[in-house]
Amino acid sequence: MFRRLDPKPAGAVTLTIDGRVVAAAPGDSVMGAMLLADTPAAGRSPADGSPRAPYCGMGVCFECLVTIDGGPRRQACLTPVRDGMVVTTGIADD
């Protein structure tokens, strides 16, 4: 659904999202990497169990909380990707 507008991003980094290896570009946010990899769901709503995806993309809505390198509840939209980063979403066990 999402595609990168810049056809030739400068450089490449590799991270894993729920164990899947994903390519991204330096400067991308973890949220961007999730969306480009077609794995937008960050977790499930504790209220009704529905899958939730990043909404505001600017640090306000807290719908994009994921575990990054073991650190829980990190905002994917505000965290830049880094080579070797390990991202675990709240739907990893589904």
Added chain:
Amino acid sequence: MRRSEFDIAVVGGGIVGAAIAFGAAGPGRRIVMLDEGDVALRASRGNFALVWVHGKGLGRPDYARWSARAVRRWRSFADDLAAETGTDVGLEQRGGLLLFLDGEGLTTQAAACRRIADDLGADAFPVEVLDHAATARLLPAIGPEVVGATFCPLDGHVNVLRLFGALHEGCRRRGVDYRPGAKVAAISREPGGGYRLDTAAGTVAAARVVLAAGLGNGRLAPMLGLSAPVLPERGQILVTERTGRLLDYPTGTVRQTDEGSVMIGASKERVGFDTGTETEVLAELAASAVRMFPALASLAVVRSWGALRVMTPDGLPIYAVDPSGTAFLATCHSGITLASVHAGEIAAAVAGGTLPDVFAQFSPERFADVQAA
């Protein structure tokens, strides 16, 4: 700039203004809602979303009655909003608790509730005093330090973001002309009757005016010969990440929203017009909440903020009407609880119907001595 003519101009687009505009709107009635916009101080930001009567009106049975009437009307108000706008405002009204970590606090509160009940007589709203075990049956998540609670089965809470959206959507559907960025600079009476309002978005003429501008009412009221000695009271609030259902009932200071987050509040500070936060105050709120509900300790706080709520010298609302019966003022601390009667009785009065007793009971004239002193 083009002038527009209206039957009613409501100044203020927060919960109070929107509830009155929504209730007053109807076929053939031209209403404009003049809103300052997102730069406004917006007491609506600092509310705790409670629909609450419990503990209100000590020594003032008229306020207890008005609050009780509002709370009893809330279900049908929420149903009307849902039917008209498609928005479920998430009203949960199975009762609410005031929790106590010390026996003295509980004793004092219980005595206050008994006095209110005695004053009200047959109109009394039910309040039970619960010990730790009885409190734990309603809220199993309480910690060992909770000595007990008072419980009122009429109380509840709503999703205020949806309430705000539903009121504005309801206004739109009922034909209210909403004007953001329209801070009112001056209001004057027209020689032939009616009012001229000079706003940041042009001039508006209206036969009737309602001031529902919260803290802004202090500045605006004298333009209509009214008064509103309102004061800012800062409330700092924290909200946690979403979590599974932990609390089935709201309490006065901690409640779980229908979306799963837990709201912790709220400080009561007199710091002028400062909307900031202070770590010590937030830490104190969080520590007290964790003593009440130890499981909160493992949740991340995702946001905290300060907002200015509206206070009056005696904490009660102010409802005013000028001698001509065409200029009104409504301002209060409990804009969520009272939204149902603002959309009901107050809106009806503004639209030309009967003035409810609250215009006499909560007139700003009660502060005349204070102001003269």
